[in-house]
Amino acid sequence: MNLPTDPTNPGGSAINTGAGAASSYTDGVRSNLSQAGGHVKQAASDAGAALRDAATAAGDELRVGKANVKADLADGALAGIAAAENAGGAAREQMDALMDKGRDLVDSAAELIRERPLASFGVAFAAGWILAKLARSGDK
Numbered sequence: 001m002n003l004p005t006d007p008t009n010p011g012g013s014a015i016n017t018g019a020g021a022a023s024s025y026t027d028g029v030r031s032n033l034s035q036a037g038g039h040v041k042q043a044a045s046d047a048g049a050a051l052r053d054a055a056t057a058a059g060d061e062l063r064v065g066k067a068n069v070k071a072d073l074a075d076g077a078l079a080g081i082a083a084a085e086n087a088g089g090a091a092r093e094q095m096d097a098l099m100d101k102g103r104d105l106v107d108s109a110a111e112l113i114r115e116r117p118l119a120s121f122g123v124a125f126a127a128g129w130i131l132a133k134l135a136r137s138g139d140k
Helices: 014-115 117-139
Strands: none
Touching: 014 117
8 A cells, every 4th residue: 555655754654754744733723722812812812991981081071971960059059049039038028018008008008097087986896796796606
């Protein structure tokens, strides 16, 4: 039986040639896997750096957002205080207006009593009598 021989391996058999070729392929696979591993390590490193950068940027944005929220809340509080002060002023104005109307009513009643004292006495007597009757009927 004649086995072909490898010209680079004089005196060697086809089996030896196959083993040398397999060794060459194994070395190539190792080399390619080593390169692939290096690329995967670099990709993982780049991904980690990207995540760190993203986390830093997110933290910065959160700090800016927190500052904006605090500023908005402070502005809202100041506006609320100003509104409360304005409401107090408006309440005082309304109270003053009501007091003026009350004084005017009392003054007009006093003027009416001075102009018609007998009619005023009669109205007061009738109102007292009605109130007394109502009070006595409520006791029963």
